[in-house]
Amino acid sequence: MTGFTPGTGRRPDGAAFIIAACLAALGLLLLREGFAIPDKGGYAGVGSGGMPKVIGAGLIGLALWHVAAAFRSREPSRPRQQPVPLMWIIGGLALQLILLKPLGFSVASGLLFACTAAGFGKRNLWLTLPVGVAFALGVYGVFDRLLQLNLPAGWIETLIFGG
Amino acid sequence: MKHTLWGAALCFALATPALATDYMIMAPAAPGGGWDSTARTMQEVMQAEGIAGNVQVQNVPGAGGTVGLAQFASTAAGDPAQLIVGGYVMVGAILTNASPVSLADVTPIARLTGEAVGIAVSASSPIQNIGELVEMMKADPGSVSWAGGSAGGVDHITVGLLAKAAGVDPTKINYVAFSGGGEALAAILGNQVTVGISGVGEFLPQVEAGTMRMLAVSTADKWPGTDAPTLMESGYDVNVQNWRMIAAAPGLSDEQKAAVAADVDKLVNSAGWKAALETKGWANTYLAGADFDAQLAKEIEATTAILKDVGLVK
Amino acid sequence: MGTFDFLLQGLSVALQPMILLYALIGVTLGTAVGVLPGIGPALTVALLLPVTYGLDPAGSLIMFAGIYYGGMYGGSTTSILLNTPGESASIVTALEGNKMARAGRGGPALATAAIGSFVAGLLATLALAFLAPHIVKLALVFGPREYFALMVLAFVTVSAAFGDSTMKGLTSLFVGLALALVGIDGLTGQARLSFDVPQLLDGIEVTTLAVAMFAVGEALFVAGQGMRPDDTVHSLKGSVRMTKTDWSRSWRAWLRGTAIGFPIGAMPAGGADIASFLSYGTEKRMSKHPEEFGHGAIEGVAGPEAANNAAAAGTLVPLLTLGLPTTATAAIMLAGFQQFGLQPGPLLFATAPQLVWGLIASLLIANVMLLVLNLPLIRLWVKLLTIPRHWLYAGILLFATLGTIGVNPSPVELSMLLIFGVMGYLMRLFGYPIAPVVVGLILGPMAEQQLRRALAIAQGDWTTLVSTPVSATLLGIAVLALVVPIILRLRDKGAVLSQIASDAD
Numbered sequence: 001m002t003g004f005t006p007g008t009g010r011r012p013d014g015a016a017f018i019i020a021a022c023l024a025a026l027g028l029l030l031l032r033e034g035f036a037i038p039d040k041g042g043y044a045g046v047g048s049g050g051m052p053k054v055i056g057a058g059l060i061g062l063a064l065w066h067v068a069a070a071f072r073s074r075e076p077s078r079p080r081q082q083p084v085p086l087m088w089i090i091g092g093l094a095l096q097l098i099l100l101k102p103l104g105f106s107v108a109s110g111l112l113f114a115c116t117a118a119g120f121g122k123r124n125l126w127l128t129l130p131v132g133v134a135f136a137l138g139v140y141g142v143f144d145r146l147l148q149l150n151l152p153a154g155w156i157e158t159l160i161f162g163g
Numbered sequence: 164m165k166h167t168l169w170g171a172a173l174c175f176a177l178a179t180p181a182l183a184t185d186y187m188i189m190a191p192a193a194p195g196g197g198w199d200s201t202a203r204t205m206q207e208v209m210q211a212e213g214i215a216g217n218v219q220v221q222n223v224p225g226a227g228g229t230v231g232l233a234q235f236a237s238t239a240a241g242d243p244a245q246l247i248v249g250g251y252v253m254v255g256a257i258l259t260n261a262s263p264v265s266l267a268d269v270t271p272i273a274r275l276t277g278e279a280v281g282i283a284v285s286a287s288s289p290i291q292n293i294g295e296l297v298e299m300m301k302a303d304p305g306s307v308s309w310a311g312g313s314a315g316g317v318d319h320i321t322v323g324l325l326a327k328a329a330g331v332d333p334t335k336i337n338y339v340a341f342s343g344g345g346e347a348l349a350a351i352l353g354n355q356v357t358v359g360i361s362g363v364g365e366f367l368p369q370v371e372a373g374t375m376r377m378l379a380v381s382t383a384d385k386w387p388g389t390d391a392p393t394l395m396e397s398g399y400d401v402n403v404q405n406w407r408m409i410a411a412a413p414g415l416s417d418e419q420k421a422a423v424a425a426d427v428d429k430l431v432n433s434a435g436w437k438a439a440l441e442t443k444g445w446a447n448t449y450l451a452g453a454d455f456d457a458q459l460a461k462e463i464e465a466t467t468a469i470l471k472d473v474g475l476v477k
Numbered sequence: 478m479g480t481f482d483f484l485l486q487g488l489s490v491a492l493q494p495m496i497l498l499y500a501l502i503g504v505t506l507g508t509a510v511g512v513l514p515g516i517g518p519a520l521t522v523a524l525l526l527p528v529t530y531g532l533d534p535a536g537s538l539i540m541f542a543g544i545y546y547g548g549m550y551g552g553s554t555t556s557i558l559l560n561t562p563g564e565s566a567s568i569v570t571a572l573e574g575n576k577m578a579r580a581g582r583g584g585p586a587l588a589t590a591a592i593g594s595f596v597a598g599l600l601a602t603l604a605l606a607f608l609a610p611h612i613v614k615l616a617l618v619f620g621p622r623e624y625f626a627l628m629v630l631a632f633v634t635v636s637a638a639f640g641d642s643t644m645k646g647l648t649s650l651f652v653g654l655a656l657a658l659v660g661i662d663g664l665t666g667q668a669r670l671s672f673d674v675p676q677l678l679d680g681i682e683v684t685t686l687a688v689a690m691f692a693v694g695e696a697l698f699v700a701g702q703g704m705r706p707d708d709t710v711h712s713l714k715g716s717v718r719m720t721k722t723d724w725s726r727s728w729r730a731w732l733r734g735t736a737i738g739f740p741i742g743a744m745p746a747g748g749a750d751i752a753s754f755l756s757y758g759t760e761k762r763m764s765k766h767p768e769e770f771g772h773g774a775i776e777g778v779a780g781p782e783a784a785n786n787a788a789a790a791g792t793l794v795p796l797l798t799l800g801l802p803t804t805a806t807a808a809i810m811l812a813g814f815q816q817f818g819l820q821p822g823p824l825l826f827a828t829a830p831q832l833v834w835g836l837i838a839s840l841l842i843a844n845v846m847l848l849v850l851n852l853p854l855i856r857l858w859v860k861l862l863t864i865p866r867h868w869l870y871a872g873i874l875l876f877a878t879l880g881t882i883g884v885n886p887s888p889v890e891l892s893m894l895l896i897f898g899v900m901g902y903l904m905r906l907f908g909y910p911i912a913p914v915v916v917g918l919i920l921g922p923m924a925e926q927q928l929r930r931a932l933a934i935a936q937g938d939w940t941t942l943v944s945t946p947v948s949a950t951l952l953g954i955a956v957l958a959l960v961v962p963i964i965l966r967l968r969d970k971g972a973v974l975s976q977i978a979s980d981a982d
Contacts, residue, residue, distance in 0.1 A: 015907060019648075019907065023648065023651075026652075026655055029670075030655055030658065030670075033658075033669060033670055037667055037669065038667075042337070042338075042665075042933060043305050043308075043337045043932070043933045043936045043937060044664075044929040044930075044932035044933040044937060045932055045937035046928070046929050046932060047665065047667075048662040048664070048665050048667035048669060050929075051658060051921075051925045052658055052669060052670070055651060055654045055655055055658065055921075056655075058651050058654075059651050059652075059655065062644070062647060062648050062651055065644050066644065066648075069644060078906060078907070078908075080702070081701040081703075081906065082701055082702070082703035083701075085700035085701060085703060086697055086700060086701050086902075088700070089693075089696060089697055089700055089874070090697070090895065090899065092874070093693070093874070093878070093891075093894070093895045093898065094895065096878060096891070097888060097891040097892060097895065100882065100886065100888075100891070101888075105882065109875050109878065109879070112871075112874055112875060112878065113871040113872070113874070113875050114871070116696065116700075116867070116870055116871040116874045116875075117867040117868065117870075117871045118867075119696075119700040119867075119870075120699075120700055120866045120867035120870055120871070121866075121867055122865075122867035122868075128867075128871070132871065132875075135872070135875065136875060139875065139876075139879060143524070143879065143883065147524040147525070148524075149524060149883040150219075150220065150221055150222060150883070150886075151879075151882060151883060151886070152882070152886055222884075222885070223885075223887070224679070224884075224885055226661070226675050226676075226678035226679055229675055229678075230675045230676055230678075230887070233675065259666050260661075260668070260675065260678060262675070305936045306936070308933065308934045313661075313663060313666070314662075314663065314664060314665050314666035315666040337933060337934075337936070339621075339664070339930050339933050339934060340663055340664050340665075340666075341930075342663050342926070346745045346746050348745075348799070349616060349617060349619075349745040349746075349795070349799070350620055350621070352617055352799070353617035353618060353619070353620055355620030355621065355934065356934060369799075475665075475666050
C-alpha cells in the first residue's frame with residue numbers, strides 16, 4: 001500500500017478497473033475450461049480440470065480486490081511514456097518474426113537491431129542497418145557454423161557461408 | 164573483378180543444391196532427445212560413408228512430434244531430399260492430440276532401431292514375478308501404482324495392453340505419469356510406487372547393480388542384457404517395441420521412394436551405423452518395405468484400440 | 478582413504494599445464510556464451526559440448542567441467558547489470574543485483590556473485606566427493622508428497638519477491654499460474670487452454686517467458702522513457718570492490734545458500750531455480766536489513782547465486798550415483814559420458830573411479846579458474862554499462878531472440894516472445910513485480926503434478942500429504958512462515974494504520 005504515491009487525479013484509479021476486468025476475464029476463461037474438461041481424476045480424485053478452477057477462482061478474487069483497492073486509493077502517478085520508441089521496438093520484433101523464414105536470420109535480426117537502435121534514439125538507419133546485419137552475420141557464423149545451432153538461413157548466409 | 168567474384172559465388176551457391184544426393188532430416192523434437200540423436204547419427208554416418216554429400220538436421224519440436232510432422236507433410240511434399248525421423252511415440256501422440264496430420268500423410272521408409280519396454284520393481288519389493296503383480300491388479304487394480312513416462316505414451320499403452328490381456332479393466336489401472344526418466348526411477352527406487360515401467364535401457368544399470376528387479380520385457384523375444392521373461396512367455400498377449408523410424412515426404416514417385424529406401428538400406432548395412440548403434444546402446448530392429456508397412460498398420464490399429472480403452476481417445 | 482587417494486590422483490592429472498590450458502579455454506568459452514542474455518547454462522553446455530569431443534578423455538573432461546561451471550556463472554552477469562536473466566535460476570539474482578547496479582554498485586554485486594559461486598562450488602564439489610552416497614539416500618526419501626510439501630514451502634517464500642504490494646504480487650503469481658496451465662496436462666494427456674494450436678500443446682517455455690518478460694520488457698520500458706542518443710545505462714559510482722560491510726553481510730548468505738542449494742539440487746525433482754527461490758526467501762527472513770530487500774540488498778545476490786551453483790554440483794549426485802539425469806543440463810552431460818562408452822549408473826563409482834574422480838578434480842580446478850578469470854573481468858563487465866544504450870539494447874534483443882530461434886524457430890514461439898514482452902512492459906509500467914510470474918510458471922505445474930501423483934498413489938486419501946515426518950515438517954514450516962508474519966503485523970497494526978493514514982494524504 002505504501003507503493004501508491006499521491007496522484008494528480010481526484011477520481012478512482014481508472015487503470016485498476018481495466019486490469020480488474022482483464023483478470024476477471026482470464027479467471028472466467030479458466031473456470032470455463034476447468035468445467036469443460038472431462039473429469040478424469042482417476043484414483044487421485046483431482047483431475048485436469050481441478051487446477052484451472054482453483055486458479056480461475058483466485059483470479060476473480062484478485063479482480064474484486066483490485067476494484068476495492070481502486071475505490072480506496074487515487075490514481076497514482078506513473079512514469080511518463082513515449083509511444084514512438086515503443087513502436088520502433090515492437091515493429092522490429094514483428095519484422096524479425098515475419099521476415100525470419102524468407103530472408104534468413106541475419107537480415108531479419110539486423111532489422112530488429114536497427115529498429116531497436118532507432119527506438120533508443122539512433123534513427124540513422126544507413127549506419128545501424130549494415131552494422132546490425134554484419135553483427136547478426138557474425139553471430140550466425142559462430143552459432144550456426146561453429147556451434148551447429150540451427151538458425152534459418154537466407155540468401156545472404158548461403159552466399160557467404162555456402163549451402 | 165569484384166563482380167566476377169560475386170557472380171562466381173552466386174553460381175556456386177545456386178549450383179550446390181543440385182550436386183548429387185543431399186538430405187535434410189527433420190527431427191520433430193528439441194535437440195538432445197532420442198529422435199534428435201537418431202537424426203544426427205544418421206547425418207554423421209551418411210556423410211562419413213559417402214551415402215549422401217551433405218546432410219542437414221532441422222529440429223521442429225512440439226506435441227510428441229506432431230508439430231514437426233504437420234510441417235513436414237505440408238512443406239516437403241514431393242521433395243525426395245527430405246526425411247523425417249519418427250517413432251512409436253508419434254503413433255500415440257497423433258491419436259491423443261487429435262492431430263490432423265497422420266503417418267498416412269508421409270511415406271514411411273523403414274524402422275531403424277527399437278527398445279523393449281521393461282517392467283521392474285525395487286529390489287526390496289515383495290513382488291517377485293510378473294504373475295504376482297498381475298494377481299495384485301486383479302484383486303485391487305488401484306493398489307498397484309505404476310510409475311512411467313507421459314500419459315498416452317508407450318509405457319502407458321503397455322500397461323493398458325497388459326491389463327486387457329490379463330482380464331483387468333484397463334480404465335481401472337492406477338498409472339502415475341512422471342516427466343523425465345530420472346524422477347520416475349527415483350520414485351521406484353524409493354518405493355514410492357508399486358512398480359515401474361520404462362525403456363529397458365533405463366532399468367538395466369540398476370538391475371546390474373542389484374537395486375532393481377526386472378519382472379518382464381514387452382517384446383516378442385527376450386531382450387539382451389536381462390533374463391527377464393517376455394510378457395508373451397508369461398501368458399499375456401502383449402508385444403510392444405518402442406521403435407524409431409525414418410519416413411520420406413508425401414507424393415513421391417515409386418522410383419524416388421525406391422532411391423530413398425536404397426540409401427537407407429546402405430546406411431543400415433554400413434559399418435559406421437553398426438558402430439554407432441554399439442556406442443549408443445541401440446538395438447538394430449531394421450524392418451523395411453511391405454513388412455514394415457504391414458507392421459505399422461497393425462500397430463496403429465492396436466494402439467487406437469487401447470487408447471480408446473483407457474479413455475485417452477474418444 | 479580410498480576417496481582421498483583417488484581425489485589426489487585426479488588432481489595431479491588435472492594440474493598438468495596442458496590440462497590447465499584446456500580448463501582455461503573451457504571456463505572462458507562457458508562464461509562467454511553463458512553471459513549472453515537469453516542463453517542459459519543448458520543451451521551453453523549443449524552448444525559447447527561438441528567442442529570437447531576431439532580431445533583425450535582428461536582434456537575433454539576438464540574442458541567440459543569448465544564449460545558447465547562457466548555457463549552457470551555467466552548467467553548472473555547480465556541479470557545483475559542489465560536485468561536480463563538468461564535462465565530461471567538467476568531471476569532472483571536480478572531482483573537485488575540489478576537494483577545494486579542501478580545504485581552504481583554493480584561491481585560489488587558481481588563480486589559477491591563470483592565469490593559466492595566459488596565458495597558454493599568448492600564446498601558443494603567437496604560434498605559431492607565425500608557425501609554423495611548419503612545425500613542420494615535423502616533424495617530417495619522424497620516422493621510426490623514430500624515434493625508437494627517442498628513446493629508449498631517454495632510458494633510461501635515467493636512472497637519475499639512481491640515488493641511493496643501483496644495484491645500486485647499475488648496477481649503476478651496467479652498470472653504465472655494461469656500461464657502454467659497451457660498445454661498438455663502431464664498426468665492425463667488432456668490438453669488445456671491450447672485453443673487447438675499444436676505449438677501450445679507443450680506449454681509455455683520458461684526460457685521464452687523469462688527472456689520476454691525481463692529482456693524485451695526491460696528494453697521497452699527503458700525506451701519508453703525516451704532519451705537522447707548516446708545515453709549510457711547507468712553511471713558507475715564508487716569502487717568495484719566489496720567493502721568490509723559487504724563481506725560481513727555476504728559470507729553467511731554464501732554458506733546458507735550452499736546448504737540449501739546442494740541437497741535441493743541433488744533431488745530428482747528439485748533444481749537450481751527452486752534452490753535460488755528458497756535461498757532468497759531465507760535471506761530476506763534472516764536479514765537484519767529486511768527493508769533493503771527490493772532496493773539492492775547484497776544478501777539477496779550472495780545467497781541465491783551460491784545456492785544455484787551449489788545446486789549445479791548437487792545435480793551430479795543422482796547422475797553419478799544413480800545414473801539419473803535430473804535436469805536438461807545433466808541429460809546433455811550423459812551424452813558427454815557416452816563418448817567414453819560409459820553409462821553413468823549405480824556402479825560408476827566402482828567401475829570407473831578414475832573418470833569420476835577425474836571429473837570431481839576437474840570441477841575443483843575449473844571452479845578456481847573461474848574465480849581467477851572473473852574477478853579481474855568484473856571491471857570489464859561493468860564497462861558494458863558504458864556502451865551507448867542504443868547499441869547495447871539492440872545487441873541484447875538480438876541475443877534474446879537468438880536463444881528462442883535456435884531452440885525452436887517457430888512463429889508461435891517468437892510471437893509469444895513479443896506478446897509476453899509487451900506484457901512485461903505493461904506490468905513494469907503499472908508496478909507489478911515480474912519475478913512471481915516466472916516463479917508461478919515454474920512452480921505451478923510441479924506443485925499440481927506432485928499433489929495429484931501423491932493422491933493417486935494414496936488412492937485419493939488427502940491425509941497422505943502429512944503422513945511422513947518429512948512432508949509434515951516441511952508443511953509445518955510453510956504454515957509458520959505464512960502465519961508468523963501476519964501475527965507480527967497484527968501486533969503492529971496501530972503503527973501500520975497510522976502509516977496508511979499518512980500515505981493517503
